[in-house]
Amino acid sequence: MDNVKLRNQVKEEFMGYLTVHKHRKTPERFAILDHIYSTKGHFDMDSLYKSMIDVNFRVSRATLYNTIDLLLDCGLVVKHQFGANMAKYERTYGNENHDHLICMSCGEVRETKNGDLFTPAQQKKIKKFTVHYYSMYIYGICSKCSHAKKMQLRKLSRTSTSGRDKTGK
């Protein structure tokens, strides 16, 4: 990994944040941040927990949650709540800004580059609100599903098997 530079950078930033807010600089906090910045895509609490155990770094889930809150607060991490029991996080630096295409049929989440829809100038226009970050969720039907749906409808107009579909969460 040659993102050592980035990892040091965010460590410094976190350090500053902790200082300003008079929070303690515990080894756990830095280890967690470092783990996160060794990952590239989305991650959830469970995978983070396991990845830390894998490297023989013992942390409790409680600490993980505490630390993530701090990282969210200082903007080093972003949280996506895709469903009631599906929260995903991702680091903010070293990741390109992207939108999320969520298929309403199969629930698949695809990332797509955005053309910086929401410019800093626009962000400032919002009254009485300090923007930290934003997420764009685009809901629709992916090509796989729109094809499957056509097939299904064709079939239904002939047969009568319905079957409940619980994928749309």
Add this chain to the structure above:
Amino acid sequence: MDNVKLRNQVKEEFMGYLTVHKHRKTPERFAILDHIYSTKGHFDMDSLYKSMIDVNFRVSRATLYNTIDLLLDCGLVVKHQFGANMAKYERTYGNENHDHLICMSCGEVRETKNGDLFTPAQQKKIKKFTVHYYSMYIYGICSKCSHAKKMQLRKLSRTSTSGRDKTGK
């Protein structure tokens, strides 16, 4: 309410959906849809449940969840998962498109008109995906909270007996 027309429209659409998917047309389902389309802004399961009880329509929460799943599936309702324990829904028709300002501190959700950031032309550019709708979630701190935070910090720096000043690194 003079949205009778809209309410009939969506009822028809729901009816069609139920027919195609061979689901039963129960009174509960139509009552729930109608209640939803009598509301304008966001709602959550609890408020929906209570609003139905208020009109002496007894439904179980389980049925509410089942029905909402159907309504999501057929696109008559949209779900916003603002946090692990905070899901909000809203009807899709008869609501202007808007962005969501979510306060990371108190969880308040404010709506703000968007300047049509995501134009139909841009939507078509997305490959292999049919856009139904999109949601923009803007996370940050509302004015109330940022004010409260200042107060809190000020108070802490008085109360604290640590005597640390900011000269150190």
Add this chain to the structure above:
DNA sequence: ATGTATGCAAACCATTTGCAATGAC
């Protein structure tokens, strides 16, 4: 008549919380 949909209550599970022990300051 058949089997889906409902209602209830228990189960689920990610997240939060209370509290004693630890360790950063």
Add this chain to the structure above:
DNA sequence: GTCATTGCAAATGGTTTGCATACAT
């Protein structure tokens, strides 16, 4: 030495599930 932070385990609370009953077809 203090008190924030950690770790553990128990609690929380929206959502899901299992099962008996009701009812749309």
